[in-house]
Amino acid sequence: MTNESLILAALLVPLAGAGLIAAAGRFPNLREGVTLLTAGLLLACVVSLLPSVLAGGRPAAVLLEVLPGLAIAFRVEPLGMLFALVASGLWIVNSLYSIGYMRANEEANQTRFYVCFALALAATMGIALAGNMFTLFAFYELLTLVTYPLVTHSGSEEARRGGRTYLGVLMGTSIMFLLPALIITWSVAGTTDFTVGGILADKLDAISLGGLLALYVFGIGKAALMPFHRWLPAAMVAPTPVSALLHAVAVVKAGVFTVVKVIVYVFGVKALADAGGAAWLVGIAGFTIVAGSLVALNASNLKRMLAYSTVSQLSYIVMSAALLAPLSIVGAVLHIVAHAVGKITLFFAAGAIYTASGKTEVGELDGIGRRMPWTMGAFAIGALSMIGLPPAAGFVSKWYMLSGAMAGSQVFAVAVITLSTLLNAGYFLPIVYRAFFRGPAGDDAAHGEAPRLMVLALAATATATVLLFFAADLPIALARQLVEGR
Amino acid sequence: MSALEHLPALQVVVPLLAAPLAVLLRQRGLAFAIVLAASWAALAIAILLWLRVAESGTVSYAIGSWPPPWGIEYRADRLGTFMLVLVSGIAAVVLPYSRASIEAEVPEHQHYLFYAMFALCLAGLLGIAITGDAFNIFVFLEISSLSAYVLIALGSDRRALVASYQYLVMGTIGATFFVIGVGLLYLMTGTLNLADMAHRLAQVRGTRPILVALAFLTVGISLKLALFPLHQWLPNAYAYSPSAVAAFLAATATKVAVYIIIRFYFSVFGESQVFDRLPMQPMLVILALGGMFAASGVAIFQTDLRRLFAYSSVAQIGYIILGLSFNSRTGLTATIVHLFNHGITKAAIFMLLGGVAARMGGTTLAQVRGMGRRMPMTSLAIVVCGLSLIGVPGTAGFISKWYLVLAALEKGQGWLVALILLSSLLAVMYVWRFVEAAYFHETSSDATATPSEARWAMLAPALLMAAATVYFGIDTSFTIGSSSAAAAQLIGGPR
Numbered sequence: 011m012t013n014e015s016l017i018l019a020a021l022l023v024p025l026a027g028a029g030l031i032a033a034a035g036r037f038p039n040l041r042e043g044v045t046l047l048t049a050g051l052l053l054a055c056v057v058s059l060l061p062s063v064l065a066g067g068r069p070a071a072v073l074l075e076v077l078p079g080l081a082i083a084f085r086v087e088p089l090g091m092l093f094a095l096v097a098s099g100l101w102i103v104n105s106l107y108s109i110g111y112m113r114a115n116e117e118a119n120q121t122r123f124y125v126c127f128a129l130a131l132a133a134t135m136g137i138a139l140a141g142n143m144f145t146l147f148a149f150y151e152l153l154t155l156v157t158y159p160l161v162t163h164s165g166s167e168e169a170r171r172g173g174r175t176y177l178g179v180l181m182g183t184s185i186m187f188l189l190p191a192l193i194i195t196w197s198v199a200g201t202t203d204f205t206v207g208g209i210l211a212d213k214l215d216a217i218s219l220g221g222l223l224a225l226y227v228f229g230i231g232k233a234a235l236m237p238f239h240r241w242l243p244a245a246m247v248a249p250t251p252v253s254a255l256l257h258a259v260a261v262v263k264a265g266v267f268t269v270v271k272v273i274v275y276v277f278g279v280k281a282l283a284d285a286g287g288a289a290w291l292v293g294i295a296g297f298t299i300v301a302g303s304l305v306a307l308n309a310s311n312l313k314r315m316l317a318y319s320t321v322s323q324l325s326y327i328v329m330s331a332a333l334l335a336p337l338s339i340v341g342a343v344l345h346i347v348a349h350a351v352g353k354i355t356l357f358f359a360a361g362a363i364y365t366a367s368g369k370t371e372v373g374e375l376d377g378i379g380r381r382m383p384w385t386m387g388a389f390a391i392g393a394l395s396m397i398g399l400p401p402a403a404g405f406v407s408k409w410y411m412l413s414g415a416m417a418g419s420q421v422f423a424v425a426v427i428t429l430s431t432l433l434n435a436g437y438f439l440p441i442v443y444r445a446f447f448r449g450p451a452g453d454d455a456a457h458g459e460a461p462r463l464m465v466l467a468l469a470a471t472a473t474a475t476v477l478l479f480f481a482a483d484l485p486i487a488l489a490r491q492l493v494e495g496r
Numbered sequence: 497m498s499a500l501e502h503l504p505a506l507q508v509v510v511p512l513l514a515a516p517l518a519v520l521l522r523q524r525g526l527a528f529a530i531v532l533a534a535s536w537a538a539l540a541i542a543i544l545l546w547l548r549v550a551e552s553g554t555v556s557y558a559i560g561s562w563p564p565p566w567g568i569e570y571r572a573d574r575l576g577t578f579m580l581v582l583v584s585g586i587a588a589v590v591l592p593y594s595r596a597s598i599e600a601e602v603p604e605h606q607h608y609l610f611y612a613m614f615a616l617c618l619a620g621l622l623g624i625a626i627t628g629d630a631f632n633i634f635v636f637l638e639i640s641s642l643s644a645y646v647l648i649a650l651g652s653d654r655r656a657l658v659a660s661y662q663y664l665v666m667g668t669i670g671a672t673f674f675v676i677g678v679g680l681l682y683l684m685t686g687t688l689n690l691a692d693m694a695h696r697l698a699q700v701r702g703t704r705p706i707l708v709a710l711a712f713l714t715v716g717i718s719l720k721l722a723l724f725p726l727h728q729w730l731p732n733a734y735a736y737s738p739s740a741v742a743a744f745l746a747a748t749a750t751k752v753a754v755y756i757i758i759r760f761y762f763s764v765f766g767e768s769q770v771f772d773r774l775p776m777q778p779m780l781v782i783l784a785l786g787g788m789f790a791a792s793g794v795a796i797f798q799t800d801l802r803r804l805f806a807y808s809s810v811a812q813i814g815y816i817i818l819g820l821s822f823n824s825r826t827g828l829t830a831t832i833v834h835l836f837n838h839g840i841t842k843a844a845i846f847m848l849l850g851g852v853a854a855r856m857g858g859t860t861l862a863q864v865r866g867m868g869r870r871m872p873m874t875s876l877a878i879v880v881c882g883l884s885l886i887g888v889p890g891t892a893g894f895i896s897k898w899y900l901v902l903a904a905l906e907k908g909q910g911w912l913v914a915l916i917l918l919s920s921l922l923a924v925m926y927v928w929r930f931v932e933a934a935y936f937h938e939t940s941s942d943a944t945a946t947p948s949e950a951r952w953a954m955l956a957p958a959l960l961m962a963a964a965t966v967y968f969g970i971d972t973s974f975t976i977g978s979s980s981a982a983a984a985q986l987i988g989g990p991r
Contacts, residue, residue: 074970077898147889152890155883165935181921181924182921185887185920185924186918186921189917190913190917193902
């Protein structure tokens with residue numbers, strides 16, 4: 011298959027899958043089989059694009075022209091390639107986990123769940139492979155809409171309210187800030203194509219450039235930069251498989267991916283640096299990192315803690331990208347991958363704990379490591395990745411981020427990274443310790459490990475987290491290509 | 497080829513003749529057949545005219561071969577033909593829908609009258625869009641308005657009569673103001689032919705009667721177009737009329753009124769007269785913003801979906817007028833394209849709501865609870881149209897919004913951009929009231945949630961229109977092509 015058809019396949023496969031899943035709704039095993047087959051096929055398509063990208067090629071496809079000069083077009087570059095790989099790879103694992111979770115908890119509306127999941131992946135592929143900001147924006151909005159039924163899955167009053175916050179913040183930021191940023195870019199630059207070196211060089215003065223960057227960054231609400239982060243904890247009302255993929259991988263990663271893409275391909279790293287840099291963004295992201303960790307420290311609900319940990323970790327990526335230094339950007343890109351595998355492991359573990367024992371609070375987890383060794387083992391690895399300790403993937407990305415910050419003598423950034431590392435240790439390590447080295451509370455009902463399918467999934471992602479520590483060649487190669495401006 | 501030469505005249509004559517034929521035939525099946533044939537013929541004629549004008553420029557036709565400016569001239573340019581396609585297209589889809597919908601809403605012995613009035617209304621609206629004579633516009637305006645009053649009054653709710661009466665009073669005032677304006681123009685220029693009038697206005701520029709004429713025209717048509725705060729008639733008219741009537745009028749009546757304003761402002765007066773002499777720009781901006789925010793705000797608190805979407809129409813008309821106030825090609829493109837995009841969106845919504853009323857017993861938020869399960873296709877279609885009202889990419893509404901924001905940016909009005917987008921957020925709020933009612937609650941009546949969509953005869957045209965809302969958000973060659981060509985003709989170009 012040509013590269014062009016592979017790109018279109020990457021979009022059509024999950025779309026067609028959604029249709030087939032809906033059709034197979036009455037037959038759960040068939041339906042689940044379709045999901046897994048679709049996910050596998052998608053990964054195959056995405057992986058097939060990899061060789062050309064690694065060789066320096068930039069496969070492209072144009073779908074149709076919507077307005078004069080504005081087309082739905084795709085172009086695969088290193089960053090998008092990496093995001094697409096992460097999302098499609100983790101979809102398979104997440105589907106296995108979802109099957110285990112949804113069946114063990116006897117959830118309702120499972121067909122709707124799997125259909126929306128497939129649609130969400132289609133939208134994610136559209137974002138990852140977008141060739142211009144117009145296309146990215148269209149799929150970005152689509153992702154928000156398609157994940158709304160997933161977030162509000164349970165249909166309860168709480169879900170409805172959570173859904174309102176989710177939609178309100180995400181649509182609010184994208185309509186009020188991102189859309190005008192897009193239209194301004196179009197009107198100033200005459201194009202919205204992602205170009206190496208940016209499209210705004212010499213088109214705007216420094217202050218306007220900074221203002222436009224602010225519109226973009228705050229408009230990309232999915233990156234959960236404070237104060238537009240509230241949707242993330244609100245979305246924890248969703249079933250854990252949703253939280254796992256969407257809020258550890260697809261939705262939030264779409265956010266930070268877009269931020270990095272905008273900085274590199276719309277503004278251009280050099281153009282931004284020449285215009286005085288983005289020090290204010292470093293500051294806000296730094297604040298988000300620390301504030302997010304502080305809230306996580308105080309959280310009693312496990313998923314809420316993980317949500318705020320995500321808010322904090324996402325801003326690592328934003329801050330490092332905003333430093334505009336090569337090493338930092340490599341670190342940011344690597345962290346997109348590292349955080350994805352690490353966080354999905356943690357959410358898998360949280361869901362496994364809930365399914366096996368009904369527990370949701372951090373304080374209830376004493377001694378649970380004895381009963382659920384696999385789950386808590388994976389949790390420990392995920393925690394190590396968040397903190398940034400070997401042998402977890404988070405260590406590699408943090409190394410690059412710290413090196414980049416130190417090389418640029420960015421005292422503030424170094425301080426923030428250091429402080430938040432300590433805070434992360436402060437809220438993750440006690441959980442791991444108490445799970446393994448403390449006895450359970452007296453009135454604790456006996457339970458075993460989580461269902462096999464769920465354990466399989468979390469073991470897979472935990473393994474991936476460790477694997478990436480030892481063999482991060484692929485992500486590093488793609489990140490290098492991005493930074494070298496090819 | 498002689499029939500083709502007379503296309504402009506046939507555009508109006510065909511539906512106009514269908515009306516008395518429907519009355520004479522009395523039998524509702526035959527009346528329906530005649531009017532349906534007439535409306536589909538009108539659509540074919542409109543498309544042919546559009547193609548002809550797109551290819552070879554403005555078409556001029558002298559009624560009865562009396563040469564203009566003494567005779568009445570029919571003149572089809574880019575804007576006019578675009579309006580013709582819109583109006584006839586909506587009619588062609590709504591009419592098959594109406595046959596099924598009025599069975600529950602209108603007494604059987606009045607069906608043939610419904611079709612006759614529909615044909616008259618269609619003829620009137622088409623006439624406005626194609627005529628090049630000022631008084632002729634008034635005549636067709638009255639034809640379309642009077643038949644609209646009757647159509648609204650045919651609603652099953654008793655309040656339909658009151659709504660119709662309210663519309664009649666306000667509409668007549670509007671038409672009267674309009675004819676006073678035309679009279680003053682005739683007084684000063686000595687002609688009723690629009691092209692000739694434009695030419696002669698150059699000599700009487702800025703005189704008091706001309707400015708007064710402009711004022712009377714504006715106020716008169718603003719009543720027809722439901723520009724805030726002259727919109728009072730609209731919510732009741734759309735809420736209590738038969739659903740097919742709401743669908744048709746929401747998509748066409750106010751849009752044709754906007755057409756009249758555009759025609760007079762840009763083709764007759766010329767933008768310099770209108771915007772320089774009178775504070776038209778700030779006034780239109782303020783009224784448009786008032787409509788956008790006040791109407792959206794009121795919509796959020798409505799409990800009946802038809803009233804909710806009626807207020808939404810007032811807000812969307814605010815967008816349309818805002819685009820006009822920019823007095824630029826981009827702004828006018830935004831206005832013209834939104835006439836089309838909003839037209840198809842609202843037609844779809846009201847057709848879908850007609851099906852909802854039939855199956856769920858009504859259109860209040862309490863009655864549509866759990867609709868997501870019982871009528872999944874209808875619910876999804878309403879959501880998609882709602883997304884078009886919000887302006888989500890992939891829908892027609894997004895296209896209009898894009899141009900509107902672009903026009904505001906071109907004028908350096910950053911604060912207007914913020915306000916336009918803020919009102920989109922209000923739209924999210926009122927659309928989501930439907931989403932939450934339909935998907936988050938259980939059906940209030942029977943326990944079974946077996947899907948029972950509206951009748952296929954009602955559902956198919958509605959879904960077709962909803963699909964069009966998505967289609968024209970992706971393929972804009974027809975809509976933007978026509979709108980930008982029309983705007984280019986109107987601003988800074990020869991007529």
